[in-house]
Amino acid sequence: MSTSPDLEPTAVVNGSARSLAGVRAEDNALDWLRASGLTGAKEGCAEGECGACSVLLARPGTGTATEWTALNACLLPAAALAGQEVVTAEGLGTAEGLHPVQEELAVRGGSQCGFCTPGFVCSMAAEYYRPGRTSFDHHALSGNLCRCTGYRPILEAAQALGTPAADDPLAARTTAPAPPQVPRRADRWLRPASLDEALAALGEPGAVAVAGSTDLGVEANLRGTRPALRVAIDRLPELRSLDVEESAVEIGAALTLTEVERLMAGRIPLLDAVFPQFASRLIRNGATIGGNLGTGSPIGDLAPALLALDATVVLVSVTGEREVALTDYFTGYRESVRAPGELIGRVRVPLPLAGTTAFHKIAKRRFDDISSVALAFAAEVDDGVVTRAAIGLGGVAATPLRATAAEDLLTGAAWTTAGVAPAAEALAATGTPIDDHRASAAYRRAMLGQALPRLVAGR
Known part of the structure; x- marks a missing residue:
C-alpha cells in the first residue's frame, strides 16, 4: 500500500472536524489552531x-488503548494532525462548566x-488522565514556565x-483505540x-525524516528552515518496538522518550537517571530516541549515556541494515x-549492564534546560x-565523545578519591x-575534574 493525496484532510479538534486543506509542511499546529479561532x-x-x-x-x-498526551503545539507540524484528535484548553471546559483542572486553578x-x-491546563489535564495515577507528578509541569x-x-x-468522574468523556476516551495515522502525501509532506516507502522517499533530494519535530520545529520557527520534503x-x-533479549535491549528509534521510560520500567538505571533531566515532559512526549541521536547535537543528554552503555545504532536503508x-x-x-x-532504525544496548552507573548534568536550571556539561x-x-570503565561526555567538544584516556587510567585503580585522582585529571583535560553563553571553557573543565570524586563520594 502506498500513500495518495488526500484532498480534504481533517483533524477532530474539541470534538469537531476542522479542515487541514491548504496547510503547508512548515505550518505548525499552534499557528493553525490560532488561525482557526482557538487562541x-x-x-x-x-x-x-x-x-x-x-x-x-x-x-x-503504553498501559491503555489511548492516552491524552500533552505536546508543544509550536513544534508539532499541523500536517501531522490529519485524522487525529486534539483537545485545547477551550475544549476542556466552559465558563459555565469548568473542567476540574480549570476549577482548581481558579479557586486557588x-x-x-x-x-x-x-x-x-493542558499539561495538568494530561497528568489528570494519566493511567494508573495515584498522585500528581510535578514533572508533568516541568515544561510550563x-x-x-x-x-x-x-x-x-x-x-x-x-x-476523573465516571462519566468524564475524556477519561472514557482512553478505553477506545487511538486514531490511526492516515498515510498521506501533500506538498513537501x-x-x-x-x-x-519512507526509505524510498528519504532518497529524494532534500528529504528529511520527522518524528517529534522537537529539533526541526525550532529550526523552522526561528531560522526559517524549509526542507524539500518532510517524511513523518x-x-x-x-x-516502534522494544525487544529485550538475553544479550541486548533493542529500542525502536521512533519510540518517544516518555514511551521508552515507561516501557523500560527501570531496566536500564543509567537511562532512568537521564530522563527526568532531559528537557521537559512536554518535549519527552514528542522527542524520539532516534531523533535525538540523528541530530548529532554535541549537547544532547542521551548520547553521553548511550556512549557509556556501549550502545550501537542499526542504520536502515533501501539496501538493507548495518x-x-x-x-x-x-x-x-x-x-x-x-x-x-x-535512517536510524534501532538503538541496541548490550547486556549485562555495568554495576555502577551515574549521570551528572550541569546546567543553569535543574530541569528544562540545555546542558553546559x-x-x-x-x-x-x-x-x-x-x-572496567566507560565515560560518555557531552558539551565539551564538537561531538559527544568517550573519555578514553580517563577510562584507561580508571581501569585497575582503587575506587577511592585518591585512586581516581589521575583519571579525574585526565578527564578534566578531555575534549575542546x-x-x-552557557558556561566558560574553564568552568566546563572544572566540572569534568570534579565528576569522578563526586561519584566516588556518592554525590
Whole structure:
C-alpha cells in the first residue's frame, strides 16, 4: 500500500472536524489552531521551552488503548494532525462548566495573568488522565514556565486534583483505540504507509525524516528552515518496538522518550537517571530516541549515556541494515556516518549492564534546560578496584565523545578519591570545551575534574 493525496484532510479538534486543506509542511499546529479561532494556546518562545502552547493529543498509550498526551503545539507540524484528535484548553471546559483542572486553578489563584494558564491546563489535564495515577507528578509541569512566578498556587491546584468522574468523556476516551495515522502525501509532506516507502522517499533530494519535530520545529520557527520534503516516521510500527533479549535491549528509534521510560520500567538505571533531566515532559512526549541521536547535537543528554552503555545504532536503508558502534557514529559537528537515505532504525544496548552507573548534568536550571556539561558513567567495581570503565561526555567538544584516556587510567585503580585522582585529571583535560553563553571553557573543565570524586563520594 502506498500513500495518495488526500484532498480534504481533517483533524477532530474539541470534538469537531476542522479542515487541514491548504496547510503547508512548515505550518505548525499552534499557528493553525490560532488561525482557526482557538487562541487560548500562546506562543511564548517558539522552541518548546515555555509550554504556553501545549495541547492534548489522543495517542496510543503504553498501559491503555489511548492516552491524552500533552505536546508543544509550536513544534508539532499541523500536517501531522490529519485524522487525529486534539483537545485545547477551550475544549476542556466552559465558563459555565469548568473542567476540574480549570476549577482548581481558579479557586486557588493559579491562573495569575492568564497568558500561560491554558498551557498549564493542558499539561495538568494530561497528568489528570494519566493511567494508573495515584498522585500528581510535578514533572508533568516541568515544561510550563509561569511568567508571574506563581508556582505555589499552581502546584496546590495540581495536588488537589482527584480522579476523573465516571462519566468524564475524556477519561472514557482512553478505553477506545487511538486514531490511526492516515498515510498521506501533500506538498513537501509525506506520511508513508510503510518503512519501505519512507526509505524510498528519504532518497529524494532534500528529504528529511520527522518524528517529534522537537529539533526541526525550532529550526523552522526561528531560522526559517524549509526542507524539500518532510517524511513523518513517528508512527511506523517497524520503528516502534522494544525487544529485550538475553544479550541486548533493542529500542525502536521512533519510540518517544516518555514511551521508552515507561516501557523500560527501570531496566536500564543509567537511562532512568537521564530522563527526568532531559528537557521537559512536554518535549519527552514528542522527542524520539532516534531523533535525538540523528541530530548529532554535541549537547544532547542521551548520547553521553548511550556512549557509556556501549550502545550501537542499526542504520536502515533501501539496501538493507548495518550496525555501527555509537563511538564511531559521530564524525563532526552535527555530522555522522549516516548516509543520505539512511535512517536510524534501532538503538541496541548490550547486556549485562555495568554495576555502577551515574549521570551528572550541569546546567543553569535543574530541569528544562540545555546542558553546559553532561557526563555519564558505567563501571564495574570488584573488591574496591575498577575492572572496567566507560565515560560518555557531552558539551565539551564538537561531538559527544568517550573519555578514553580517563577510562584507561580508571581501569585497575582503587575506587577511592585518591585512586581516581589521575583519571579525574585526565578527564578534566578531555575534549575542546569553549566559552559560550552557557558556561566558560574553564568552568566546563572544572566540572569534568570534579565528576569522578563526586561519584566516588556518592554525590
